[in-house]
Amino acid sequence: MTPPGPGPAIRWAWMFLDTPLPEAPRSWEFWADVTGQRVVDRRGADGEFATLEPRSGAAWVKLQAVVEGPGGVHLDLDVDDVAAAAAHAESLGARRIGAIGDTVVILESPGGFVHCLTTWRGASGQERGGLTSILDQVCLDVPRARWDAENAYWTALTGWPWRASDEPGFAAVSAGQSMPFRVLLQRLGEQDGPVRGHVDLACLDRAADTERHVAAGARVRSVHPFWTVLEDPVGRVYCLTDRSPMPVAR
Incomplete structure (x- = not known):
């Protein structure tokens, strides 16, 4: 076919x-x-x-x-x-x-x-100058049985380049500077189930941003080498990540 x-x-x-x-x-x-x-x-x-x-x-x-x-x-x-x-x-x-x-x-x-x-209604042109953090990633949480199909689907649907991450179990599709965020795919430990999603922020200083988010009402769930998992005041899970918020090909 x-x-x-x-x-x-x-x-x-x-x-x-x-x-x-x-x-x-x-x-x-x-x-x-x-x-x-x-x-x-x-x-x-x-x-x-x-x-x-x-x-x-x-x-x-x-x-x-x-x-x-x-x-x-x-x-x-x-x-x-x-x-x-x-x-x-x-x-x-x-x-x-x-x-x-x-x-x-x-x-x-x-x-x-x-x-x-x-x-499309004409939106274009995200500006990142001077930002120390930015909401710029949607992470799809993908059970192992869905991994290959989801990677193939999002790559073909968007037409954006696919790239495996240096971190095992992660891949991304991204159009770089022409789009305001990228799609990250994370392979879960569970074998099957529906694909879910959460949002991530790129941060220059993750520790400082964690303090700022907690002061605004967030709660820290877990801390990892390159990201921190939080909940917002109504229980929405999201992450702060060690990535540059500047406009680079990503």
Whole structure:
């Protein structure tokens, strides 16, 4: 069988922080505080959507208050042709689970990670100058049985280069400076189950940022040689990592 060819180009990428509705105000305030951004563009029938606006450059983080489920993280990938991109994703093994008009298609990856293909509205140009930390990575937590399929899917869907990490059990797909964040894949010890996700920040001084996040309401779960695992005030797990926040090919 001939593998599918490349799909429509990804124009911009968004990370969504999905939070149960009763906890959303506290979560949104925390993430605005630790990223140095502002909650703007409240929208939706009940104000359930918002955007984190950086001091300069294009935004790349959106916030959603969800009525059902525990929340988590998902991705929106902006394209020019949503229908063509969705057909390409399905040819790679994605499952379509919903749509909003003809501008959004909601999918699950082969391992079950939710993501959306959305119409590009012109966003581009993240600015990182002077930052000591930045929310710039979505980590997919992948059970061992799903590892090969997830790596193949995200590489083919995005068209971004794939690279194995120096740390065993990690790989990444990244478009470098043209996108505001990369997708890291982490192989879990568990054999099977759904693929989950969390967000990571790149930090110049992880210890100092840990103190700052704890002062804002986070809790440290564990400390590792190159990263620290925390929970935000509503229990969302995320990591601070020893990576440069500067705009480098990553």
